[in-house]
Amino acid sequence: MSWLPIMIVIPFITTIFIPILYKLFIPRIHTGWFVFPIPLLIFIYLLTYIPAVSSGNMVKHTLPWIPSLGINFTNYLDGLSLVFALLITGIGVLVILYSIYYMSKMRESLHNFYVYLMLFMGAMLGVVFSDNILVLYVFWELTSIASFLLIAYWYQRKQSRYGAQKSLLITVFGGLVMLTGFIMLAMMTGTYSIREMITLVEGIQTNALFLPAMILILVGAFTKSAQFPFSIWLPDAMEAPTPISAYLHSATMVKAGIYLVARFTPIFGGHAEWFWLVSGIGILTLLYGSLNAVKQTDLKALLAYSTISQLGLIMSLLGLGSASMYFGLGDESTVYAVAVFTSIFHLINHSTFKGSLFMLVGIIDHETGTRDIRKLGGLMNLMPITFTLTLIGSFSMAGLPPFNGFLSKEMFFTGLLNASQLNVFNMDTLGILFPIIAWIASVFTFIYCMILVFKTFTGKHQPTKLEKSAHEPPIGMLIPPMILIVFVILIFFFPNVLAKYIIQPAFTSILPTYVGNGGIDIKISAWHGWTPELFMTIGVIVLGALMYRYIRKWIVIYRYYPKALTLNNLYNEGITKMESFSFGLTNRYMNGSIRSYFIYIFAFFILVLGSASWLLTGISFDSSQDAPINFYEGGLIAAMMIAAFTVLLSKTRIVSLIAVGALGYLVSMFFVLFRAPDLALTQLVVETVTTALFLLCFYHLPEFSKHMGRMRFKATNLIISIGVGTIVTLLALASNGHKLFEPIVNYFENAYELAGAKNIVNAILVDFRGIDTMLEIAVLCIAGLGVYTLIKLQLTGRDKNETK
Template structure:
């Protein structure tokens, strides 16, 4: 195992030790030991910047299941380096922030930090995996760990609902992505992502290419909250603010963007990929910003703003993928810059959105509410928090001197270039991209200003607040201060970021363009009086106008009533699925044991009997059979009479006795076949079973007339005769279809191989020892489950408590 594998596993392994640390040091806030993990990882990945920026890559592979082409393969290049730095860098700040945000007296910190580190390791696995199946494994691990984090305050009904919703949507997309991965493996014959990228040209003509493309995009869209799958993100805001700052600004929602970027070298240049990625992205950008303006809760506003920003980045990746259609021409190089902007804004978004979430968390923590209608006038009471809010909000709005201004200007340039794209029928639809981008940016400016002006300016209304507002402790301010410093530094020194991080990432996404002159644009704040500048001026003017006149035009949202929303559709589908499942279950879960036996044996009859019939495997060859003796014939006749008698008896006691006749007759057969140990076992088991049946049935009433009716007995007779006939036919067919040499000769050496003179005992005790061990493990796991259910019962009076 290489060192980079170890760095992926560090957070996951540490997650298991966090509860132990909490037990050993109960007075220690677990945020401090947890902080070492992301800090160490961030230092390690930072140390790789010089090598990666010089064009090197770091890879390693550990054999997992070689026959299935499963290797724990990792690959660190420019693209994955950006994401690892975001995961560990923002992760360090979030852990530091949560140390002051969460109280160890009121919260289960051992659970919180274990879940957080588990998620961090899963994200590192996603961005570093070079094997499709391993990537999928870590992908679903992010869904599981994020479910645990979102539902951290599990006594809140909304937290449970939000966690369930995010899990159902993202896992559904993950399953479709898995099918797409399997198709890619079928097409390429390998699970290695880098090998698949290398054979891109040979894959494009395959009939599974477009279906695989669509299925993989479904996974990316659900994870990155693209329309119409965006509905899970606002409900996920019920998680603690540190979770929102981490999962929903820098990591989980960025996983879908990473997936699109990683597979752009494979699918880029395909019209379906271009239209889906760019079209869905640009509409998501508009819809998210449009929906954000009407929100009354600050975290809900940030949720929709995140949706909008993710759509913006997604659209840029789609527009940039057009470059792979036309080769390394001058026109194609223009479109590659859209991917550069996507990477640049991805970094910028993580800085200002992470800071904004922390600012909102501070307001909620120190004021006691996030309701915009109750807030206002906090500038004099929380001046530092106000300053941080201004920097991060203005950056999101695209104003100078903040990094969001640079990437927003370049976004306008990319959208305008889309209008000039001469492929994919863009002559007709290209004008929509700059128009939608500009309108969406107007709403972005409006909701960014709402955060500042409605929260910190205006009248102060103490009577509406739950707490007396005051500035947050310095420990809670450190993380957003660091992010805001980065926001300003990136504005003044963007080309350092471009040289060391963005350029290597571009070469990873567009390997055919490596070392192409003019591929990496120079970032500058001033480009003269161009159309992009006028678009920005229009955004400021119209955005300010929309914010000030909101009460006059907010009736527009009534055109999209809640009862017809996508979210309501999700709830309807969920409710119908549950009710439909209940109805379907009620059809076969009748409470009658005989019905369940009908299903089981009927299925076996159809499956096994049908297979024997259709394959022509019913071959009876009696030539090697031993003649049936008179004694054996008499015993068989007795057993047949007893079996038929059970069908017609009117008493449970009689049926039990006849069933005992069958069991004792089998014991006689064992005696005739010289297996006294089996005969003794059969006699003991049959005696105990018969006695138990007699004791139980003695206290039961006699069979009713309905139970003795032909309607009830006929299906039993058919099933019984059918299973008996099937068993006989199966045994005879096996005897007549000897495809392999019998292994009985192997077991005849039981004394030499296992030290047992009794073959049967040797088989049970030695040859099947592994099987027996697994059976014991199953029983042990079941026991743990029962014990856990008993011990984890909620304290009396807390079953229905919900923290609202």
């Protein structure tokens, strides 16, 4: 049996026990110690799959969910999902260890923190393991919900609530759009399985829904991975605690969009639209993120925009590499396929150096009380270990040797230069823009990396501007970034081990045309001679160093950009106007009048049912099977009509009340005539009780004449009443005259043999509708508990006020 479903479920099960453990052991033991083994065990178990997956074997497990609709809980482990699963659990282990020392066990609601964290981890594992697109969507949206809860963890802060709302609105919007694309794919292929869709690609590429489905799915991917112009949610998400930023917004959640693009490349790759959308938006995001990162004064905001930039880099590589499917196999295909290989390599590298940098910035904030670059400086001597780790992580992000970021950045330049020279998708003309934009973005990447290191750790120390006396954190807080930094160095010296066992299987998952052909033979090395990409790197360093040296002279350029044109301002203005419009519209029809609300409901009822019945010719009668109406039945009907008109025309409440009661009693007489004594008794009891309650209420109501005056005739009421009555009568007569199915009464007449009950009504309620009745009872119990709780809270509050 495969353990894939269990690995997904375990984090969710853990959320049940975390609050219990928190209550039992607070404040003696930090709750994180109970959570720590969960991702660690999953990570270790996933490592055992590396030999099998690297040999080309896949793991698949299916659990039936809704088999009648072809929806099953199918889990699939291949090279691509293994890479992401290892990042999700591996980084998760380090984040939990880090949070044990970062989060105060006395001042924080740690049970909520770890419940949200495990909820997110389980959802992310569900995303990368799901083969069924509808199951994938469920987990996809669950990541958005968990992210919302984590970003709003410090909900007392206005900015935390704002950032959480923004991320939820944008990512859930993208998810809904993506779902539409998924449904289109299912309509074209007749299956919900991604694996089966890949085998049917040739038959759906000419379908009219192919391009719309592609665009809609990309919108979902772009919103989740903070691609331009949806990237505005990521910087505001930095209001979450630093462990969350290190986990969600550098290594996991923002990579979900990358995963989606990689997973659907075998379906959409090789098409010009996919190529230009993915690579074009990616390269634009790379530039946008790097330009904005330079002007930030908050360290986490700087890292947030740098994350946007790096995600754009990875996305652009996936887009460029997708063109290899246009050629099939061959030298031209390999030139593009290198970009896909590089995207996976940089994905891993980014998780190592960016995860460590978020943790290190958290350490700086934790030990100095601020992340404001203008207040920092001179920390190198006070925090030498933190400085060393930050230096390595920043230089790796800048693409400098001897760190892993240098290798993937050089391969990035190589892929761009090679792709710009190929005559496909107009790359022979427009392709030159890719290396130019990438080089400019790399210069700004170098600048903000230097800002991160030297503005923080060198210069003059300003202790009066700090909330705390700066010093090194506890060793437990340093261990997680240390481990990541070790990988930053080790990958530089041993990159081909990673390439053989991790990157190569993921590569063949993205480009299945290489399956059975040994993948792609790439040897990663730090030196390739005096190549154009090396000169590009030298240019980045030289120009970047000069611009950093004179940054005060040109940084003022950012002030001239009008704030009204920023994406954040457009978002805020849009939300404000939508809220204003919604508020005004709602106030127009939500006027507090119950009569108005009934008019809306009944008018809708008349228009929809009346129009549908008229257009679909649903109103027709067949009275041939109706029983004759006896004279006493006609007399009861006449009496009921008299009672109903008495309610309308009476001038006193007591007469109206008596007429309502008489109408109810007359209805019970029909139950007697139709041999339903139990219903007749129920009707009599209900009418008696309600009449008594009405009398009690009316006793305390003011007289009409004194306060309300004479009630005026309202034509609207007459029209609505006649309309609803007419529609209901016509539908009842039409449905009675046309029976599409055999009556179910024949089945219930056999109640004694089926249920052992002599009373058919009791049999229906208890046996045939047992679950329904049980749920109704449960609803009543919950409502009762709610009323009881509210009363208790009110009494408790009253007692406290009296005590004061």
